[in-house]
Amino acid sequence: MLLGRMQRRRKALQKTHANYAGASDGRLSWPELHGEAAAEPKRAAPAPPRCAGISYRTGTFFAKPDTVSVLSRQNSAHHKGPSAFPQAATLELRGVSKRYPGQREAAIVDLSLSVGAGEVCVLVGPSGSGKTTAMRLINRMIPLSGGDILLGGRSVLEREPNELRREIGYVIQQVGLFPHQTVAENIATVPRLVGSDRGWVSRRVHDLLELIGMDPEQIASRYPAQLSGGQRQRVGVARALAADPPLMLMDEPFGAIDPITRARLQDEFLRLQERVRKTVVFVTHDIDEAIKMGDRIAILREGGRLAQYDTPARILTSPADRFVAEFVGADRALKCLGLATLADIELLAPDGRETGTERVQLTATVRDALSQLIAAGGGPLTVVNERDEVAGIVTLEMLGGLLGNGELGRSQAASIPEAAA
Amino acid sequence: MIAIAARGPVIPNFGGRTSSFSCERANRLFCSDWVSRNWGTVLWPALRQHIILTLIAVSVGFMISTALALVAYRRNWLERPVLIVTSILYTIPSLALFELLEPVPGLGLSRATAEVALVSYTLLIMFRNTLTGLREVPADVRDAAAGMGMGPTQSLLRVELPLALPAIIAGVRIATVTVISLATVASLIDNEGLGAPILNAISNDVFKTELIVAGAMAVGLALGADGLLVILQRALTPWTRASAA
Numbered sequence: 230m231l232l233g234r235m236q237r238r239r240k241a242l243q244k245t246h247a248n249y250a251g252a253s254d255g256r257l258s259w260p261e262l263h264g265e266a267a268a269e270p271k272r273a274a275p276a277p278p279r280c281a282g283i284s285y286r287t288g289t290f291f292a293k294p295d296t297v298s299v300l301s302r303q304n305s306a307h308h309k310g311p312s313a314f315p316q317a318a319t320l321e322l323r324g325v326s327k328r329y330p331g332q333r334e335a336a337i338v339d340l341s342l343s344v345g346a347g348e349v350c351v352l353v354g355p356s357g358s359g360k361t362t363a364m365r366l367i368n369r370m371i372p373l374s375g376g377d378i379l380l381g382g383r384s385v386l387e388r389e390p391n392e393l394r395r396e397i398g399y400v401i402q403q404v405g406l407f408p409h410q411t412v413a414e415n416i417a418t419v420p421r422l423v424g425s426d427r428g429w430v431s432r433r434v435h436d437l438l439e440l441i442g443m444d445p446e447q448i449a450s451r452y453p454a455q456l457s458g459g460q461r462q463r464v465g466v467a468r469a470l471a472a473d474p475p476l477m478l479m480d481e482p483f484g485a486i487d488p489i490t491r492a493r494l495q496d497e498f499l500r501l502q503e504r505v506r507k508t509v510v511f512v513t514h515d516i517d518e519a520i521k522m523g524d525r526i527a528i529l530r531e532g533g534r535l536a537q538y539d540t541p542a543r544i545l546t547s548p549a550d551r552f553v554a555e556f557v558g559a560d561r562a563l564k565c566l567g568l569a570t571l572a573d574i575e576l577l578a579p580d581g582r583e584t585g586t587e588r589v590q591l592t593a594t595v596r597d598a599l600s601q602l603i604a605a606g607g608g609p610l611t612v613v614n615e616r617d618e619v620a621g622i623v624t625l626e627m628l629g630g631l632l633g634n635g636e637l638g639r640s641q642a643a644s645i646p647e648a649a650a
Numbered sequence: 651m652i653a654i655a656a657r658g659p660v661i662p663n664f665g666g667r668t669s670s671f672s673c674e675r676a677n678r679l680f681c682s683d684w685v686s687r688n689w690g691t692v693l694w695p696a697l698r699q700h701i702i703l704t705l706i707a708v709s710v711g712f713m714i715s716t717a718l719a720l721v722a723y724r725r726n727w728l729e730r731p732v733l734i735v736t737s738i739l740y741t742i743p744s745l746a747l748f749e750l751l752e753p754v755p756g757l758g759l760s761r762a763t764a765e766v767a768l769v770s771y772t773l774l775i776m777f778r779n780t781l782t783g784l785r786e787v788p789a790d791v792r793d794a795a796a797g798m799g800m801g802p803t804q805s806l807l808r809v810e811l812p813l814a815l816p817a818i819i820a821g822v823r824i825a826t827v828t829v830i831s832l833a834t835v836a837s838l839i840d841n842e843g844l845g846a847p848i849l850n851a852i853s854n855d856v857f858k859t860e861l862i863v864a865g866a867m868a869v870g871l872a873l874g875a876d877g878l879l880v881i882l883q884r885a886l887t888p889w890t891r892a893s894a895a
């Protein structure tokens with residue numbers, strides 16, 4: 230089971246550092262650039278959490294040559310512009326608080342969390358929980374009231390705000406593309422602000438459009454009004470990536486998009502993230518999106534207090550208190566199944582029952598397989614890989630067994646501590 | 651008006667009345683002969699003066715109102731006083747304003763007096779349009795500009811002003827047409843532009859060709875200037891015509 234396909238969400242984080250430290254093409258890395266010692270490698274991964282009997286691989290990322298970011302290839306040939314930027318940086322919030330003048334209640338209270346380089350940290354919570362405020366404190370769009378934020382080990386308070394913001398990708402729900410500029414001009418915004426070489430910028434725009442799966446010939450000269458909502462959001466992401474920032478801030482980036490396009494954009498972003506491997510702070514109010522996108526999830530409660538900061542699996546299996554349990558939802562066992570694909574679990578060997586039964590892809594989530602099983606009247610499903618070869622069999626009993634031997638269910642619900650007053 | 655017109659020397663004799671040609675003698679409403687004979691000496695110089703009067707008034711008015719709008723965009727409290735002052739200027743009857751400005755030392759019966767009056771009529775229109783255009787830049791666009799590290803000036807020059815251009819140019823169009831029309835009245839003061847032959851015709855009871863031709867030229871000038879500004883706007887704001895593909 231551990232030798233199966235890497236599950237994208239469970240990627241290890243060392244890869245960024247490996248790339249980073251191994252950058253011998255003369256470009257500066259983030260710590261070098263900022264006169265610091267190299268960031269210490271990520272602490273050893275914690276014991277794999279168990280969720281519905283499925284343990285997740287949190288081992289080393291087996292870097293494939295093709296996953297080395299196009300960004301680093303771009304950078305190596307140029308000395309001007311954002312080439313000196315690293316691919317990802319660590320982010321640490323230390324006792325951050327925010328109180329707006331004239332308001333009695335603080336928006337954020339003593340928020341501390343650290344995000345490893347290349348990790349996606351999702352800030353999630355009900356409205357009024359200060360998740361967007363917390364995000365906007367990072368690039369100083371909102372001034373801090375207390376505490377400190379370290380990007381790549383360096384306090385953001387020491388930085389000139391505009392300079393800092395140019396090094397942080399910024400994607401917002403309404404996208405905020407400049408309507409008077411073409412797609413190419415929009416993407417080139419930050420490289421132009423930092424004075425990058427024109428030829429470099431146009432190659433960069435071309436590469437980024439290809440990276441987000443758009444045809445540069447067709448799209449580059451269009452205006453935002455000529456794009457669909459989904460295309461606009463993709464261009465917004467490309468624009469945020471243009472200067473190869475070590476950190477991306479994304480404020481409900483897929484919030485204003487229809488559910489089908491949203492799911493596709495989420496998948497695309499996860500694939501993109503596998504290649505560019507940015508540190509990402511992702512704000513959403515949607516727990517399902519948080520579970521799907523996050524390496525770690527920070528659940529905030531009203532009044533800007535951190536309720537729990539953990540991996541999606543642990544948030545689902547051991548909510549810190551009743552607030553988290555309720556926020557995650559009563560169907561968290563099912564959500565947990567959505568974290569694993571059929572490739573992650575032990576399948577039954579083909580035993581002749583596979584003929585004439587419904588088929589399911591190995592890449593489907595266990596949750597989807599369960600749904601299909603129920604729809605099929607509980608009969609066994611044949612699991613096939615992408616070459617349409619039979620990989621095994623999955624039955625309702627077997628998935629039930631997975632649920633039963635996990636820490637989920639009645640015992641778990643009973644052990645949830647009361648919410649802190 | 652008659653009182654001013656009666657000052658005599660202000661209104662020169664353009665030669666139309668003294669002509670001894672048949673059409674003029676017959677007091678026809680329109681004499682094409684007169685037009686062709688007086689084009690080079692009367693009408694063309696009047697048109698040129700009119701264009702210059704308009705260009706100066708619109709340019710100076712544009713600079714003043716844009717500067718005011720930019721300041722009011724950053725300091726909201728300024729909007730109200732500017733609106734009040736420019737509205738008062740806008741509502742003063744043009745004849746009264748010319749009369750009021752005439753005794754001001756240094757102005758008198760000069761082109762400067764005419765320009766001061768014309769500029770004062772452009773301020774309200776262009777100030778309000780520019781300010782509205784800037785305010786209507788979508789909040790998410792401004793937020794994105796700031797979030798990507800543009801300072802206030804960069805954001806203004808690269809994002810907000812370009813996006814306000816359609817509204818700004820719309821203001822310039824209205825102001826230009828207004829000035830072209832008002833500048834005919836301004837001839838009472840400085841005796842130039844297309845207003846001069848019109849006034850000349852008014853003071854002459856019978857012969858109306860000057861009035862008709864100069865009036866038509868003023869209308870044509872207004873239409874032409876407006877058309878040029880439309881072309882300018884299309885050239886400067888190509889994105890406004892980009893529709894969903």
